Amino acid sequence: MIRAIAAATVFGALVAGATLYSKGPPEWWTKTLFGSLDRRAEPAIAPEAWPICTTMPSLASDADWAQLDPDFKAGKKALAAADWKGAIAALELAALHDPDNADIQNYIGxxxxxxxxxxxxxxxxxxxLILNPRHRxxxxxxxxxxxxxxxxxxxEQLVGALETLCLIPCEEVDDLKRAIAAYGKLAAR
Structure with a gap:
C-alpha cells in the first residue's frame, strides 16, 4: 500500500513537472532571476530545423496552407501561371499574415x-535563411x-552548406550542382 502511494506521488510530481516545463517558467520567476529577459521570445525548433534532409514535402502540404491563407493560395496560383508580379503582390500580403514563414520569403525571392x-x-x-538557416x-x-x-x-559555398544540411542525397544539392556545371560550360565558351 505504501509503495502504491509513493508511486502515485512520484507519478503526480512527474506529470506536474512536465506540465510546468511545457508552459515555461512563470513571468515573475523569469524577471526575478534574469531581469527583463523574456524567455518566451526564444523561437521553438521547427521541424525544418531537424537534421534530416529529404525530398519529402513538409508535413503541412501547400493545399493545407491555401485553405488557411487565401493570399498564399493566390500567390501559388500566380507562380504556376508565371505571373511574377501577381505572385509577389499576393505573397507579400501572405508575408504580412505570417512574417516568420521562410517558405513565403523563398517564393517571393x-x-x-x-x-x-x-x-x-x-x-x-x-x-x-535568417528565418530558417536549414531551408534547402x-x-x-x-x-x-x-x-x-x-x-x-x-x-559553390552554398553547395557545401547544402551537403552539410543533407544527411542523405537531396534534390537541392543535385540541382545546384547541375546549375554550376551548366554555368561552367557557358563560361568556358
Missing part, C-alpha cells in the same frame, strides 16, 4: 529572380542567383 530583379530576390532568399530551397535558389550574377564561388 523566386518571383523576383524570374523578373531578373536579383537585388530583391537575394534579399528575400537571405530573409528566408532557399540555399539552392540563392546559389542560382549568384550564378546569374557571375559569382560561382558563392554558389
Amino acid at each position: 523566386y518571383a523576383y529572380r524570374r523578373q531578373r530583379q536579383l537585388g530583391p530576390a537575394i534579399g528575400h532568399y537571405q530573409q528566408a 530551397s532557399a540555399h539552392e535558389h540563392l546559389g542560382e542567383a549568384y550564378l546569374v550574377l557571375g559569382e560561382p564561388a558563392k554558389a
